[in-house]
Amino acid sequence: MTFPVPRMSPSEAEAWTGLIRVCMLLPAELDSQLQRDSSMTHFEFAVLTFVRWAPESRASMTAIAEATNSTLSRLSHVCTRLQKRGLVEKSASASDARVTEVTLTSAGRRELVRATPGHIETVRRLVIDVLSDEDLADLARITRLLGERLDPSCRGDGESAGQ
């Protein structure tokens, strides 16, 4: 399926079309499962999860945006919706009045805890369980290379460049 790509060798094309297919289908599946079972998008789930595991369960908009690879604008819209739904609270930081700090409400924490097992199970079903340990290692290596190329600003995870 998918379609032929001109000016590309067969082996290149196979890797490329495979990757782009996964990039189209996987996020759709994740959104679909979370929407069905927990009435939230994958992005909302990622935001809630990041806040929950942040120090003191509290994070600035900028920190969340960086962690989730999103823009501040998108995040602002999403957090406004989450606030209206009673899942998060926004408050101005004490030390810097420009900063908005996001925290989970108890309802937000509850919904997240309720949503997590199903999501993890889906990730296992769609990805982890399909692959051997070597596959997983290969995938980690490859996606790390691609991630560094796609967003060079994020390649400093403590290492300098030590692949």
Added chain:
Amino acid sequence: MTFPVPRMSPSEAEAWTGLIRVCMLLPAELDSQLQRDSSMTHFEFAVLTFVRWAPESRASMTAIAEATNSTLSRLSHVCTRLQKRGLVEKSASASDARVTEVTLTSAGRRELVRATPGHIETVRRLVIDVLSDEDLADLARITRLLGERLDPSCRGDGESAGQ
């Protein structure tokens, strides 16, 4: 970056977060480049490319939708826009009046030919050139497994169910 995932071993989490990061960033990059250089989305590019390489450069909506992993609804909206922009034409099939056949106009073919080199170059820059031949082979193998799991209907490339 990205964020911790509960209930997952470190090696699983690394593969998973790497994959999801690529799935977020890569389509955005592709859309961005095509929009900037050729005023079209990656999906529009895929539609035009598929039609161009179809037998007689002509394809039904359903065939395009399957090849691009999209719904008929989405495709219908997109083709209507492409038609308004003068890049494609729609016509009823002679043999089955339900079927809409899409063809490229000369302008559509011209735009596609103009857009293709830059797109391929971007794909090379972001993906192909970053990876070794073994990486590419690994990626092809892994994405094939994932693609089969994500969309089982597309796994019949000649096999019956031979995992």
Added chain:
DNA sequence: CTCTGAAGGTTGTTGCGTCAACTAATAGCC
């Protein structure tokens, strides 16, 4: 030939993401 169901597409609504413009607060500079 007509009735029913399925196949192939289209259309309207609603919701999310992007972009550009904007406000407010802080840091740096002289």
Added chain:
DNA sequence: GGCTATTAGTTGACGCAACAACCTTCAGAG
């Protein structure tokens, strides 16, 4: 201590995608 530039975030308008409802045409049964 005021001026400017930068940082942090919000807002509104517009475009695209998902979902559901709908229409038309074809195939099969009697």
